[in-house]
Amino acid sequence: MRLLHTSDWHLGKRLFKLDRAPEHELFLAWLLEELKTQDVDALLISGDIFDTPTPPHQALETFYNFLHRVSVETRTETYIIAGNHDSGLLLEAPARLLAPHRVKVWGKLSLNPEHHWVRVGPIDLCAIPFFRSYELLPQGSGDAIEALRRYFIREKDRPQLLMLHHLAGIFEAAGSEQVIGLSGVDSIPADLLLPFDYVALGHIHKPQKIGPRAYYSGSPIPLRFSETAKKSVVIIDEIGGAVIPRIQPIPTFRDLFIVKTTENTFREALTSLIRTAELTPQVEVQIELSQPRMGLVEEVKDLLSESGMELLSFIPIFQQSEAPLRRPERIFELQPLELFAEFYAIKYPHASEVPEDLALDFKTLLEKVSHAAPSA
Numbered sequence: 015m016r017l018l019h020t021s022d023w024h025l026g027k028r029l030f031k032l033d034r035a036p037e038h039e040l041f042l043a044w045l046l047e048e049l050k051t052q053d054v055d056a057l058l059i060s061g062d063i064f065d066t067p068t069p070p071h072q073a074l075e076t077f078y079n080f081l082h083r084v085s086v087e088t089r090t091e092t093y094i095i096a097g098n099h100d101s102g103l104l105l106e107a108p109a110r111l112l113a114p115h116r117v118k119v120w121g122k123l124s125l126n127p128e129h130h131w132v133r134v135g136p137i138d139l140c141a142i143p144f145f146r147s148y149e150l151l152p153q154g155s156g157d158a159i160e161a162l163r164r165y166f167i168r169e170k171d172r173p174q175l176l177m178l179h180h181l182a183g184i185f186e187a188a189g190s191e192q193v194i195g196l197s198g199v200d201s202i203p204a205d206l207l208l209p210f211d212y213v214a215l216g217h218i219h220k221p222q223k224i225g226p227r228a229y230y231s232g233s234p235i236p237l238r239f240s241e242t243a244k245k246s247v248v249i250i251d252e253i254g255g256a257v258i259p260r261i262q263p264i265p266t267f268r269d270l271f272i273v274k275t276t277e278n279t280f281r282e283a284l285t286s287l288i289r290t291a292e293l294t295p296q297v298e299v300q301i302e303l304s305q306p307r308m309g310l311v312e313e314v315k316d317l318l319s320e321s322g323m324e325l326l327s328f329i330p331i332f333q334q335s336e337a338p339l340r341r342p343e344r345i346f347e348l349q350p351l352e353l354f355a356e357f358y359a360i361k362y363p364h365a366s367e368v369p370e371d372l373a374l375d376f377k378t379l380l381e382k383v384s385h386a387a388p389s390a
C-alpha cells in the first residue's frame with residue numbers, strides 16, 4: 015500500500031501581479047506522473063486546495079481537470095480535507111459526482127466522529143478538515159483538546175493515519191500562513207498525534223517533520239519570495255503493518271530570487287543570478303540607498319531582462335538617520351526650497367544635497383501650487 019501526501023496548493027494564488035497558474039499546472043502534471051510511475055494507491059490532500067473560499071473559475075477548472083485525469087489515467091483513490099482558506103461547502107458540493115471517481119472530500123466537521131473515519135486498504139484513515147472552535151464545542155464551552163481527542167481515539171486493528179489542517183506540535187512557519195488558533199490553544203499538543211502511524215498535516219508551507227510520525231508536506235510552490243526551502247511531497251509505504259514515510263522533492267518550476275543589495279553592488283548581484291527552472295524567473299530587489307536615484311528601477315529591469323528575468327518587486331531601503339533631528343531655529347523664515355533642502359537632509363542624512371532633477375521637480379510643483387485657483 016502506497017500513499018502520497020501533499021497540501022496547501024493554494025490554486026488561484028497570485029504574487030503581486032504574477033499569476034501562479036503556470037506553476038500549478040506544471041506541478042499537477044508532475045504529480046500525475048508521480049502517481050503513475052510510483053504506482054500510488056491513495057493521494058492525500060491535507061487542505062488549502064484553493065487560495066480563497068471563492069476561487070477563480072480557472073482554478074476550479076484546473077482542480078477538476080486534475081481529479082478527472084487521476085480518475086481515468088490511474089487507479090489512485092483521492093482523499094481531501096478542507097483547509098482554512100477553503101470553503102468546506104464548496105469542496106463538498108460535488109461529493110456525489112466525485113464518489114464514482116474514487117474521490118472523497120471532508121469539507122466540514124461532523125458532530126459524529128465516525129463520519130471522519132474510512133478504511134483505505136490495510137489502513138484506517140481519520141480525516142479532519144479545518145474547523146473552528148465553535149464547531150468542535152457546539153455547546154459553546156468545554157475543553158477543545160478533549161473534544162478533539164474523541165475524534166482521534168479508536169480501537170486499533172490496523173495502522174491508523176490522520177489527515178489534519180491545523181497547527182500541531184512545534185513548527186517553523188514560512189510566513190505566508192494565516193494565523194489560526196483553537197480556543198486559546200496555539201497548537202494541537204504533539205502527544206495527541208502519537209497514536210497514529212502517520213499524520214498528514216496541512217497549513218504550514220515549509221516542509222517539515224514535527225513529531226515522530228507527523229509531517230507537514232508544505233506547499234508545492236513557494237507562495238512568497240522569502241520561502242526559499244526546497245518543496246516536497248511525502249510518499250508513505252505500508253508494508254506488513256509498518257508505515258514508512260520518505261520525502262520526495264518537487265522540481266522547481268520557476269525561480270523566485272530575492273536579492274538584498276546596495277547601490278554599489280546591485281549590478282554584480284543581479285548579473286550573477288543563475289536560472290534553474292523552466293518559467294521566466296521573477297526577482298525581488300531590496301536595495302539600500304543613501305538617497306532616491308532617478309531611473310534606478312529601469313536600470314534594474316534592463317539588467318534582469320538581459321538574462322531573461324523579470325523584476326516583480328522593488329524595495330528601496332533608505333538608511334536611517336542616527337543624528338538627532340536638526341531643526342532650524344527660524345523655520346518659518348525659510349523659503350520653501352530651503353525648507354525642502356532641510357527636510358531632504360534629515361530624511362537622507364548620507365546624501366550631500368538635493369539632486370538637481372528632484373529640485374527642479376519640486377520647483378515645478380511649487381509653481382503649479384502657487385498658480386492654482388484657491389478652492390472653496
Ligand SMILES: [Mn+2]
Pocket residue numbers: 022062097099191217218219
Ligand atoms: Mn495554506
